[in-house]
Amino acid sequence: MNIPLPLVTVIVASYNHGPYIEACLLSVLQQSYPNIELLVIDDGSSDDSVARIEKLQNEHGFDFHVQKNQGLTRTLNAAIARAKGSLIAPFGSDDIMFPERIAKQVHYMQDKPEVGICAGNIELMDSEGNPFPEKRQQRDIPFRRLDFEDVFLERKPYPPAPTLLFRKEALEKVGGFDPEIRLEDLLIELKITHAGYYIDCLGEPLARYRKHATNTYKNHRFMADNILRTYTVFKDHPQYEAVRIRFLSSMFLKCANRDRALAREFLAQIPISQWNKKVWRGLVRLLLPLEKR
DSSP states (O other), rough: OOOOOOOOOOOEEEESSHHHHHHHHHHTOOOOOOOOEEEEEEEEESSSSSHHHHHHHHOOOOEEEEEEEOOOOHHHHHHHHHHOSEEEEEETOOOETTTOOOOOOHHTTOOOOOOEEEEEEEEETTSSSOOOOGGBBBBOOOEEEEEEHHTTEEEEEEEGGOEEEEHHHHHHHHHHHTTTTTTHHHHHHHHHTTTEEEEEEEEEEEEEOOTTTGGGGGOHHHHHHHHHHHHHTTTTTTTHHHHHHHHHHHHHHHHHHHHHHHHHHHTTTTTTGGGOHHHHHHHHHHHHHHGGG
16 A cells, blocks of 8 residues: 655745755655655845746746745745644745755655654755765765764754754744744754754765855854753753853854854853853964964
């Protein structure tokens, strides 16, 4: 007896990714998996994204909605509420899926109800779509299963955002994305694993992640504010303070020779008694004159 293939809803929230949106959507439309619902939402783009999406919509007939800017988490929650699929794949409008991505993940998840999120590895590319050098790639991280402690304490490599496939029931169980925390990935992973589900990361690349000038991770203040707020949700965890200090130390080191003012803000939040190797390395970067770096 043939088991019906579950419907997968892919949600692409587009915002000023005109140069990349067509490649992104075509990678979804060209998936080998036959049962996909594609929901595309333009979240107030000021570039030519809407025209590019409409051209593809006229050809392929997917669901497309244009709205004033509401932010990613609110946009995702609204799309999930009307999604018909039992599996949900939010996907960045500047990234590319490999053709077998959805098929492999659905096959893996079918007999594993304990898995709330299935992920995989990524291939890094630049703004033009050229692969990064092999030594900088993240294709070959082995399979790993993550529970809440693994994610909160960073005991295993994180699941890359462009590969996340959620059970809709898991998203609904935890109340979806938090609209007040705009960096969505870490918090939803913590909430779903805290609810008792696992994140299983397949040991193979499933998507290409595009690094370019407007990637969110390059906005250090935005990243730090949202991640610290995410950790605060779990401030009752016995390792909360250690997790917070570890993150602040990493951000201080990262910003010490890029944004001195922000680096000093991070340093001020780290008690001297908890200075670690990263803090000392950051101090050297911070104190050295720019011309000597």
